[in-house]
Amino acid sequence: MAGSNFSLTLRRQALRRADREALVDGAARWTYAELDADVDRHAAALLAAGLGPGELVGVLGRNTATYVLELLALSRIGAISVPLNWRLHPNEQAYVIDQAGITALLYDDDFAGDAGRLLAGTGLRTAVANGDRVVGDARRLAALLAGQPAGVRVPDAAKEPGDVHRLLYTSGTTARPKGVIHTYGNLTANHLAQLLELELTPQDRILVSAPLFHVSGLEAPGLATFVAGATMVLTPTFKAADIARVAAEEHVTGMVLAAQILFGLLDLAEPPDLRSLRYLLFAGVAPRVRQEVKRRLPHVRLVDTFGMTELCNGACYLDAAHEQSKLGALGAPFPGVRIEIVDERFQPVPPGVEGEIVVRGEKVSPGYWNDDEANRRTRRDGWFLTGDVGRIDADGYLWFVDRRADLIKSGGENIASAEIERVLAQHPDVAEVAVIGVPDPTWDEVPKAFVILRDGATVTGEDLREHCRAELARYKVPKYVEVVTTLPRNDSGKVLKKGLREIEAAR
Missing domain, CATH: 3.30.300.30 (ANL, C-terminal domain)
Structure with a gap:
């Protein structure tokens, strides 16, 4: 049914909250009405470039409004987006392109050289440049956009919950990157969980500094910002000083930070003005650091989490009521998510006993793209085997112990x-x-x-x-x-x- 297409969220918000600010990228700003109209223009331009439903399209770029518009437009036309890690070597990017079967590439001007090499050395048939420079047979997005009539409308492609929305490639910490499938149903489950667990409202202003090729940028809460009718604020870098400046200037209410960025914020010579901040989402931070953050930001909810790409972000967040009494825990499972601890015979263990963390539910990816061996290794009886060791206490809260490999x-x-x-x-x-x-x-x-x-x-x-x-x-x-x-x-x-x-x- 067409109602499963995420892009319809923008249609609804353009009607309900037409004048509310939806997206901020430096000095550039979009209301929901403007964002929805611009997504239509981008969708029409991509169709004019020869892209179509079901096509796998790589997206290579930094955190910009154009990047967000492209992702939303690809959803609108029913293509499958594959955000590419711009920090990878071109040979690694080429591996991802060929392993996924990507046939078209959208890229920022900064990556024109990489795009040229990828066009020459992979199965790509076309590329579209965001900027003015072009490589090979790449086409300019600006020219395609200029050719679209005012008020152009592109129908939202009909999608079922089980249809593939995108592929996100893992970072390859133990082997070559694997393409994690995210369905439209995965997105819906995650967005509802984000709204409930982070208590998102239209008044929120969510900073996205994590790269949009990563699940933390896209889904913590990422695109759920638009479901809430809130405002997404972008930063092109994830440096502590830039994040502090933008968070203060834009009166940001929530953000996700990697551990080293959190350390960087604490060590800034001038503490940032974060009076508007309502929550801070992170993982893997020592209790001492967490307590220091709480001392400096007593009004901020500190949200520990357990998540990974295969879970379409998180499986649980620590709730505000148990920040201190469950210090060190990662929270209880989201609605629609089950977490169990199993022993080496795949049998559930009692509360407090350590074992492997396994997860199932509507947020869990159905598998890896074109990788039967990895799917066999990580799936069993409907459960996803995380490879992490943990325990669950008598109240149902998850505690992380270690990576099994570590x-x-x-x-x-x-x-x-x-x-x-x-x-x-x-x-x-x-x-x-x-x-x-x-x-x-x-x-x-x-x-x-x-x-x-x-x-x-x-x-x-x-x-x-x-x-x-x-x-x-x-x-x-x-x-x-x-x-x-x-x-x-x-x-x-x-x-x-x-x-x-x-x-x-x-x-």
């Missing part, structure tokens, strides 16, 4: 790297930390910590090991502590422990 096996004991990281992060001189297992002739593996210190800190590795001895069992204390200035990360800001293992292996 458990350190030392002398017959399983050590959670996240537990060591939590203890080290409590030290006042530690800004960030990541722990991995490194080979040991006696114990098979022992913990090694990579630590970024706060400015001016003089603490030594042995000082930090002593700090751990006061909190941890002896076998959990890192045998090695290395002070570093940076940590390898993926595009969502998550530390790549695979990268740390590769650094160790090369030594």
